[in-house]
Amino acid sequence: MGFLSPSGSVTRYKVKGELAAPVLETAARALAKHAIEEEPSVPEKKVVGWTSFENPYQADFSGSSFAFDPYLLFAMRVDKKTLPAKLVKKEVARFTARRLAAGDREFLSREQKKEVRAEAEDYLLARIPAVPHVFDVLWNYEAGDLWLFSTQKAACEDLQTLFYATFGLVAVPMVPFTKAEACGLSPAEVDALSKAAPASFAE
Amino acid sequence: MPMDPLVALKRYGYLGREFLTWLWYVTENDPGQVEAAAGDSVVVVVGNRIALERVRGESVERVTIRGEAAQMEEGLVALRKGALVAEVNLSVEIGDQAYSLNLRGEDLAASSIRTPATERVRVVDELAGAVFEKAGLLEKLFSVVDNLFLHFVRLRISDSWSREVLAMRKWIASYGAVQEASRGN
Known part of the structure; x- marks a missing residue:
């Protein structure tokens, strides 16, 4: 107060x-x-x-x-x-692996990397108080x-x-x-x- | 039309620092002027903390001094080098009530504000009384600050300002003279 x-x-x-x-x-x-x-x-x-x-x-x-x-x-x-940088890094790696596994390419484009990062952040934002x-x-x-x-x-x-x-x-x-x-x-x-x-x- | 606050802050940010520098000078040298500006039964003195800033181009040198009068002389040395008071701790007595606050020159924001103690709110019914009491105390304190600021601004745009600046320079230089004399002994 x-x-x-x-x-x-x-x-x-x-x-x-x-x-x-x-x-x-x-x-x-x-x-x-x-x-x-x-x-x-x-x-x-x-x-x-x-x-x-x-x-x-x-x-x-x-x-x-x-x-x-x-x-x-x-x-x-x-x-x-506040999203801890290391947690974001971990989730980005996880989402990247999943995206690669679903496709037939060995790498992501710059645009796809941005999308993956946004997905990872949204995932964390929904879970972090x-x-x-x-x-x-x-x-x-x-x-x-x-x-x-x-x-x-x-x-x-x-x-x-x-x-x-x-x-x-x-x-x-x-x-x-x-x-x-x-x-x-x-x-x-x-x-x-x-x-x-x-x-x-x-x- | 009133000035845009962001423009005012950028273009006239120095006004607040000049105000605090003048306030330090006037509390030390002309308490009668403080009382005349702040109101009857009001005593304002610089407390235990002064922060000074010297702006040189893009860089800002900041010196913070804590302690009693002896340490405050370091502040005068900083003023001699062209610094201005950026933030100051003030003790304010209004009648028999004691207040204190830190006032920041840049935007006149007040921190570490202490007012006379108010009754603790134990039940919701006591909230209204506490709100009026605390708001009243804060209004009294800010009224003193505003009166001092208005007095400063009117002085600042008057013909007397150049005399005030000379007197302030003399005060600032006086410490240098004392220091040189003590070195000579």
Whole structure:
């Protein structure tokens, strides 16, 4: 539970736009629609979706609270499957031998080698369990502040993609310049800042 | 129209590092300015870790300093060589509440955030209280960071910035003078 942990990390975003009213119902529907798939029909190396904050290992929001007006609290789960190189090598060898035995040639073409590798990876992806990574998300929908409780670059990218797919709203990362724009600078001040050049503090 | 964040990150990444470098200077030399920017009853001091980076073309030299004030002098040496603060540990007191965090200049991401302790959630009914309490504490902390950043940005685009740069250069150079004097003794 990153959000309530004694020590945590936060990457901040500003959400452009607002949820359609009634806000809580809209959010609940969108989150449920993009909840993580526990058993995707096609095995994937990476699956990203929402879960509840309270039960991140169940892709079901029913019975969990996520609305603490004006905050929405939920979690992004990233399930990753890592295929060990040696295991892939072994399965590729096995699938290659089988393919050769079924034909009358002593070698595979480049295209066939690619197919065999894809078959071996699919075979393994269907059998290897995914490792779940949970990142808490807090959204003050009135203020438009969105916090991801992680500073991992991959998690930040996943959040922006999933957030837009779910709510149709852009989460703008609050990096120094965008933060300055969002902090209350006037257009003239933003213009002056955009023309600034790096300073030199060393003599 | 707001700037694309990726463009902003690439073109103005230096702003965050300049902000942290200025913050170190101002906490050491002008705490009144910090209080004026951050708000009443707010004390901000640099904690036990500073990472500095010197960008030379494609390569980046990084120096991380941990420890108390004596070790921090190494940081001033790095600044004299043209490095900027890339990440800093800050201790923040808001009234009687103590916070700390590591702030990264490149993207203003915060890590190792410590807030005053909140009540443990033992039953689900206690969750709402914990959410409001923790969110409130974090908002207070980020409000201090944002106020300091906004103050820095306004200073950065003002006529006073060149004077501030001169004062910072003097501070950075002062360590070199102390070091040379101690060698002479």
